[in-house]
Amino acid sequence: MADSGVATRQRPGRIGDSVVRPDGREKVRGEFRFSSDLPVEGALWGATLRSVHPHARIKRLDVTPAWKIPGVEAIITADDVPGKSTYGLIFADQPVFASEVVRYVGEPLAAVAADHPETCRKALEAIIVEYELLDPLTDPERAVDGSHPPIHPDGNVIRHQRVLCGDPDATGPVVVEGFYEMGMQDQAFLGLEAALALPDPGGAGVELHVATQAMHEDLHQIAACLGLPEDKVRLILAGVGGAFGGREDLSLQVHTCLLALRTGRPVRVHYGREESFLGHIHRHPARMWMRHHATADGRIIKIEARFVLDGGAYASTSSAVLVNAVTHTQGPYVCENAVVDGWSVRTNNPPCGAMRGFGVVQACFAHEGQMDKLAAACGLSAVEIRLRNAMRTGDRLITGQVVENVAPVERCIRETDALPLPDEPIGGFGDDPMRLPGGAGLTADRGHIRRGIGWGVAIKNMMYSEGFDDYSTARCSLADGVATLKFATAEVGQGFVTIAQQIARTLLGVDDVQLDRIDTTIGSAGSTSASRQTWMSGGAVDMACRRVRERLFEHVGRMWSVDPIRLVVDGDSVVDSSDSSRRISVADATAGQRFEETAEYHHPPTEPLDENGQGDCHTAFAFVAHRAVVDVDPELGLVKVIQVATAQDIGVALNPLSVVGQLEGGIAQGLGLAVMEEIVMQDGKIRNPSFTDYLLPTFLDMPPVVASLIEEPDPRAPLGAKGIGEPPCISVTPAIVAAIRDAIGKDLSRVPVRPQDICL
Amino acid sequence: MTVSVPTSVAEAVSLLAAAPDSLVLAGGTDLMVEVNAGHRSLDRVIAVDRIEELRDWSISADRRSLTIGSGVPYSLVMDGPIAELVPALAQASRTVGSPQIRHVGTIGGNLGTCSPAGDTLPVLAALDAQIHLRSVSGGRTVSFSHFMTGVKRNSRQPDELITGVTLPVLPGWQGYSKVGVRNAMVIATASSCLAVDESTRSVRVALGSVGPVIIRCTDAEDWVVGQIDWERRAVDDGVVAEFGQRCGVAARPIDDHRSTAAYRRRAIEVLSARQLRRAFPNG
């Protein structure tokens, strides 16, 4: 991160400072406008009719009774989709509206626009749907073994990928194996899906204000379905209340636009919580098996593994999630031989796709369970087994790819280990019942509780893989001492808006950095996912700002008749490094001037995996370790997480406050997966589509986090900084489960761990 | 939609008499959830939160019973004088929802909803609480066991207002325990209230979330009184274990998306055994 263009770092708000988010104050005060808060006079409301069956033929769909309801302005079905009838991030296999068959509970059949939400509700009730029920495919193994007829023209296997590496017959004196299972987690963002579409006169185009993760991915798919050229569809990011992968796929976008175009009036669609559970994709439930072969002293010789990911009814990103799972089988450990088989399959369960950790969460839960089994078999501690196998820069993965990034796995483990354990005894120092598992329920006394400690370590790829050029675009302009940044990077709460300003302040010596509206009038920034925006959009902002700075130096150089190479930014001024008495404030230097540059940042190309899972498919990697301390009531199966310690390979802390925010948030999400968060499915139906029954950790469930930020700048990263969004939620889940196992001395192979898994 | 805001019980019951299909709105923490879910529509609402007499509580002259107005919120029950008189009710109140919910949610609302997971209900059942109802034609009082008739069903008539509950102030240990998957802000998957009456040397146990109604464990109650050394406040470990099992047998739990019948029964066994041990700490 050495930057010869900046002499000193004196003023606040620059890279490395804990700058507060520009929208932080508004959010805390409840004044921030989320996508559901957009004010529009005279907008109609839209609502969606959804399938109530997981698999059925639509025998009759009669909307005429709904037209009789006063206030109804539009009713649309599959017949009304003017463009492409399907969409999808990788394969366009998902219908905008189901036409012949429905493949999951919640699949859209029709949408209505009316003067009031209540009118919409009545209209949806009035629509007649007659179904012929079909046998639902809900067991993913039946998609793998081919025993269920295809539920979609594309077949029931979305992708099969193996990874074969080294000697398939290699073995060692120690062999451990295990089955692992993961339930379906929801992104559970608090800001529900909401959008507002404003039609252009005559239906020539449409403007969509929407909470999304990926402006241009949305744009391509929406325009295709609307049958409009892309320049006639304009997306504007509306306030996003969290995403975590759940806004990567389309949900209400096309429906809202179609209703607006059909009525010629603004239309807004807001989902409620139950509809949100039906309307977006979830984390893939997984069934996994792994067998590790090792030397007597615990060094991994070979890993065999099998993954089955339930992709639900449509492909979404299932194929990429599978690649992440199988290519992360080994975890952050050296392994020379591997035989891995993985499937992501289609079922009549809800579609699954991206969620924070993207396939690696599943793999990590299994490989970390295996590491503990290996430690036990070799008589080693959880820390020692991981240290012995820790990978380093230059090691070759089972895909044949060499890890070229900084890879401080050993340091992550050692620094986590060095963090202090909680000093409070079981139940805390006082009499506060909230310190015990069961909390206010007064279920236990101190003597009933056992404490356990567990470990998890993870490797996570960053950016897109397998040949995707997920580039980012940014524009910087500097005029009258004010910098303005423009990008289409979706700010979903992760804080890119803060980082972008910090970059510009640091490079340009200005305090005032304006952010232009986030929309599609500039080139793509790719998706806010895969821990990629600080790296990719940060790289683009950095590049654009540097180019603007060159123009500024040229301008000042001409004014002073000096070689621009001698100029630096110092504080708020441009200074001649050979004669520091010569300085001019950036504001003065840019008075009446305007320098503007647009930059595109591309990461180095990657390649697809071959049929044996070989290839340099990933862009970059980051690492993290977690240690969890839990208190467990073995008789009731209740758990309280007491502390999580973590050391994360972050490259550089561009904004330490923001880093800690990501670490803590990710840990909360991983804790949720470990002990409570699960979409409970029965016969293709979600049993708990509400926050009454889909339990998220609250403040009271969240332990103190002690963290060590490992700052080894990555020379391959434009700012030296790695993506930090996903790693925090990955290995904390296995760490917590390992801690529970440690406390009760029982094997647990499924998350979330339910009370009955512990005590029955 | 019409909303009436009576300020007296008399006014409220005459409004109810005039339109018995009205919805009584107290804290709204159950009702509004149902309205939002589309299960109920708000055509006529009688908001009772301005009726001061419902928000009052009093202790009888002989100090042996306590009457709590139906409009008393959990935050008032949780600590202070009521908590000393009926600790189990205070503990149950403390487990309800979050501070916001406890601030507006009321005991009358818990009774009005009559969910098997309603947290105050096992306490009211264990203590044989008397429920007071009023209509224009007068008042009546029913014991809790006659009040709750099924899952979210009770014997309140449409024109009746729940005005309050009367509970005995018992000498002896009492407590409420609740199991949920989260450490707070969670619906009970199983709960238990145990109350000892030293004056009659009796033990009462009532279970929540393990049947369509709150279940009294009369077999375990009757059996255990003979096993207790009342002078020393002692029971054997074996008695504690068997007591837990007997309470577990009384439970009638089901499998649902929140838990399994087997787990719920186990939780009851553990909770009631631990409560008995808390009540009689000596072995």
Ligand SMILES: Cc1cc2nc3c(=O)[nH]c(=O)nc-3n(C[C@H](O)[C@H](O)[C@H](O)COP(=O)(O)OP(=O)(O)OC[C@H]3O[C@@H](n4cnc5c(N)ncnc54)[C@H](O)[C@@H]3O)c2cc1C
């Ligand atoms: C987030 C959340 C968490 C919750 N957690 C818990 C929990 O942990 N434990 C628990 O037991 N409950 C919980 N609840 C449910 C609810 O808070 C309680 O049942 C509460 O006691 C309801 O009281 P209220 O005053 O809000 O009732 P309201 O919602 O106003 O009314 C509930 C019902 O009772 C009727 N009613 C109310 N008062 C009277 C009266 N005086 N006469 C006749 N009928 C009346 C109403 O018509 C309605 O049918 C929770 C609710 C929410 C939203």
